[in-house]
Amino acid sequence: MKWRISEHQPGRRRFMRLLGRAIVFAGAALVSVGLMGRRGLAAAIPPLSETGYDWTKHRWGFGVDATRCIGCLRCVEACKIENGVAQDASHFRTWVERYVYLKGERKPLVDSQHDPGNIAASGSEKTYRFDNRYLDANIDKAFFVPKLCNQCEHPPCVQVCPVGATFRTPDGVVLIDHDYCIGCQYCVQACPYGVRLFNHEFGVTDKCTWCYHRIVRGLQPACVVACPVDARIFGDQNDPQSPISKFIRENRTRVLKPEMGTSPNVFYVGLDKEVM
């Protein structure tokens, strides 16, 4: 199955865009073939069988430094493009929450990309930004918290799947076999973090995979690459020199909802007690 979601665009504009892409692609192909001979694009994205990837040799981990996040949402947009996630405000593999404590208030105000104010500010559900609602407010404390799949050691979503279509790989990522999923959404219910989503076009559930197709080829997840402030840290926990091992070693980290007994693998720095 082709795993991409195409936007519906008006015929002529779509044709022009496709034509444009074709010209650019053809040009790029000519140039790269000319520059690199036989290697070209194929070398940049080798097929998995040729990488010699051994999933028993890795244990992937993810870190989030909430103190660094600026809420620019480049990660959200990168993720949507990289993984073909529905271009709307109800389906996210990763999203960013904004926590704001106004002066004198003990509870934070929280909003994210599905907030009507933020949708209005970005102009559509296909682009993402935080609005300026707090421009004139008297703020005590404010911060952003990026969210994504925690790839739990004990994933409740895997536990409840009636057909075993979702599973945890030996290198520690929870994946879905989209050709086997029956689309019952029991896993969506079971996830305490709300990271699972339903793909209405293909009738199956979907989730963040830490860009599994990229990491097994030695690349970083799209959101990590897109982050301009290094708020997202990714690496192999088996390698003591990897960014994630250093991040966990050098910081006091915590995980989300530890009381659920899920043993998450996304480690946070800079969370406040109200973060859910």
Added chain:
Amino acid sequence: MEALFQATPFTGYVFPNETDIPWSLMIVIYPYITGLVAGAFTVATFYHVFGVTRFKPVARFALLTSLSFMIFVPVPLLLHLGHPERALNVMLTPHLTSAFAAFGFFAAFYVILVTLEIWFSYREDIVAWAQEGKGLRGRFYRALTLGSYEISATTRSYDAKWIKALAIVGIAGAHGLHGYVGFVFGSLKSREWWGSDLMPAIFLVSAIVSGISILIVLYLLISRFRQTPIDKTCLKGLAYMLWGFLIFAMVLEFLEFANIVYKGREGVETIMALVAGPIWFSVWVLQVGGSVAAFIILTYVIWRGTQDRQLIIGVLVSAVLMLIAVLAMRWNVVIGGQELSKTMHGLLYFYPPVLGREGLLATIIVFALPFGMLWVLTKLLPPWLPDPRHA
């Protein structure tokens, strides 16, 4: 893409993906229908196993009702699935840690069991119909005899033994099936409104209440259409049974809610906002109000020893109230649980669509199908005892 789902409005903070509500009307109607199956079967077992002879007039009808609803239990599930054509994978490659993996086996086992139970309890009639029937009808009953026309003291005691044995297994089967539906919800730690140890018991007892209620309503309606006298002893028995299980259900539901409030864990204020907000009408008016009203009416009927017309009206009204109350309870659990955000800091407001695969119209049609099936079954296998006026 727009028409594929409806973004659900919310207050407070909910996770973005939660605005696409995963389980809607079909999953409300699914435990409701399963509950009617279990409840109707319970009435039959009171006669077949516990020897409550006053239920004899409705015992076979109860079995037919149970089977009619059971046959359609998978329909709402199939309509809900994103890939219904892969549904059999649940039975071919069950993932045993899933609370849902055993559903297919449970359901298939139960359908076979009830079919056998019905066959044994009709065997004598089937033989009689096969001998007197002509044409297609006669051929149908002759096929149903499975080639055995013998009716004697030996076969009667053999049939009775099987009926009892199957009913005993059926008690475990029907109640297991529905308790298990409660477990599907109660075992989820991700949702505060569902993850309760009492959930399977509440589902089960309310199922029995709804099953008795639907039998009362159907029995009274059919008696009116057939212009046959209503067996008052039987009706009173059903009223007693409804009253007893209703008290049990109300106590359990109260304990459940009292536990949540008294423990007052993090986010309890959002739960209070839930029952005061999106589901206030279905909780306080339909579920609690209906149950209390039915309880008062039934208590009055039983206490005063009401007879005749008043008895019939009182029991009928209580049964209808309870059918609505239990449906409301399913809504409150299934929809209410999803309207309470996993953040425990926000609420969603779900409005069911009218059209579509999981819309209001489809749900009404799915719920009407078992009644059609029941009508066909009562034509093929008349469950009623001979009218005493003509006997």
